[in-house]
Structures are given as structure tokens and as C-alpha cells.
Amino acid sequence: xxxxxxxxxxxxxxxxxxxxxxxxxxxxxxxxxxxxxxxxxxxxxxxxxxxxxxxxxxxxxxxxxxxxxxxxxxxxxxxxxxxxxxxxxxxxxxxxxxxxxxxxxxx
Amino acid sequence: xxxxxxxxxxxxxxxxxxxxxxxxxxxxxxxxxxxxxxxxxxxxxxxxxxxxxxxxxxxxxxxxxxxxxxxxxxxxxxxxxxxxxxxxxxxxxxxxxxxxxxxxxxxxxxxxxxxxxxxxxxxxx
Numbered sequence: 001x002x003x004x005x006x007x008x009x010x011x012x013x014x015x016x017x018x019x020x021x022x023x024x025x026x027x028x029x030x031x032x033x034x035x036x037x038x039x040x041x042x043x044x045x046x047x048x049x050x051x052x053x054x055x056x057x058x059x060x061x062x063x064x065x066x067x068x069x070x071x072x073x074x075x076x077x078x079x080x081x082x083x084x085x086x087x088x089x090x091x092x093x094x095x096x097x098x099x100x101x102x103x104x105x106x107x
Numbered sequence: 108x109x110x111x112x113x114x115x116x117x118x119x120x121x122x123x124x125x126x127x128x129x130x131x132x133x134x135x136x137x138x139x140x141x142x143x144x145x146x147x148x149x150x151x152x153x154x155x156x157x158x159x160x161x162x163x164x165x166x167x168x169x170x171x172x173x174x175x176x177x178x179x180x181x182x183x184x185x186x187x188x189x190x191x192x193x194x195x196x197x198x199x200x201x202x203x204x205x206x207x208x209x210x211x212x213x214x215x216x217x218x219x220x221x222x223x224x225x226x227x228x229x230x231x232x
Contacts, residue, residue, distance in 0.1 A: 049209070053209075
């Protein structure tokens with residue numbers, strides 16, 4: 001199975017900060033990388049698909065980049081509603097895998 | 108609108124089986140794979156497998172092979188996930204989600220949208 005490793009596991013940030021989360025795949029996955037946001041007690045929702053494409057309705061402060069094994073999710077100016085846990089997920093192989101998650105907390 | 112509605116919470120004894128349903132609406136059910144993902148309390152997301160509704164073809168993560176059965180009933184646009192030989196470690200929220208595919212830009216990408224609301228399965232003696 002392809003292993004997905006996110007860093008950091010958690011971070012504290014203030015409203016207005018620029019936040020960057022990284023995701024590394026154990027082998028090349030081209031651009032078959034998605035990012036999800038999950039709030040407590042809720043199902044995840046997709047933010048970014050195909051590494052850098054913004055899902056309809058998602059604010060433009062979210063962006064994704066990368067290809068191969070290294071990927072980044074950036075929030076350009078953190079808003080109160082962005083405090084949540086973020087997961088990367090690869091869809092390159094027939095069996096999908098998620099990263100372990102990055103919890104973004106209020107500083 | 109596209110919606111996935113899952114069955115209610117379950118409490119099971121160790122060694123039992125559980126079957127969770129996922130009722131789809133708002134789109135052509137047969138045209139989209141359904142995935143199952145679980146989340147143990149306080150833990151991350153764990154991908155379990157997918158089913159192709161129009162053929163019944165399935166694929167599951169190696170750790171669940173032999174223990175998970177994915178099925179669909181296209182007449183009622185519902186997908187099912189049955190997990191057998193439950194242990195305490197199977198206590199989790201189980202989600203179904205629709206596989207969306209986009210083939211623009213020369214490659215075909217897949218992602219999960221939307222997700223069901225989740226079903227809590229508790230395994231307790």
C-alpha cells in the first residue's frame with residue numbers, strides 16, 4: 001500500500017496567519033492527491049482534488065500544489081471557520097489511503 | 108441535491124457482524140462507485156474499500172479482506188457494508204462516500220463527494 005505522511009500532526013495559528021500543511025507519499029502518485037477538511041462530529045468534505053484544483057464552493061484562500069511524492073495545502077489567511085483537521089488522500093492506486101491528519105488549532 | 112443517508116447507530120457484541128446501509132439520491136446511482144471509510148474515536152480516516160454498483164465489482168483494503176462484504180441494491184439505490192468477526196478495535200464511525208471522477212486536463216482524477224453522515228458502530232461486551 002502507498003503510505004501517506006502528513007506534517008505537522010498539529011499546529012496552532014492565529015486568525016489571518018498563512019498556514020502550510022505538507023503531505024508526502026511513499027512512492028510517486030503523480031497528481032492523484034486530494035485534500036479534505038473535517039470538523040468535529042461532521043463528515044469530511046473535499047477542498048482540493050487532483051493536487052491543485054479547487055472544489056466548487058471552496059474559498060480561494062485554500063490552494064494546493066505538488067506532484068510526484070510531495071504536496072502542500074496552503075491557507076493564505078486563516079479564518080475562524082478553518083479550525084479543523086485536514087487530511088490528504090491518494091487515489092493513484094486501486095486501494096486508496098489517507099494521511100494521518102493535521103489538526104489546526106487556535107493560538 | 109446529491110445525498111447519502113446512512114442507517115442508525117449499532118451496538119454489537121464481539122464476534123458478531125454488522126451491516127450498515129447507505130441510501131443514495133439526487134444522481135444516477137449506477138454511474139458512481141461508492142467507497143467506505145471508517146474513523147475510530149479520536150483517530151484519523153481509514154479507507155476500507157469500494158464497490159462499482161452496476162457490476163458489483165469490489166476492492167477492499169488488505170486488512171479488511173475476508174471480513175468485509177460490500178454490496179448494492181440498485182433497485183433502491185442503496186449500498187451496504189457488512190463487517191464480520193467484530194472486535195473492540197472495530198468501534199468507529201463508518202462513512203460511505205460517492206466517488207467523483209473528472210477527466211479534464213488529460214488525466215482522470217477521483218475524489219469523494221459527498222459523504223454520508225456517518226454511522227457509529229460500537230463493539231462492547
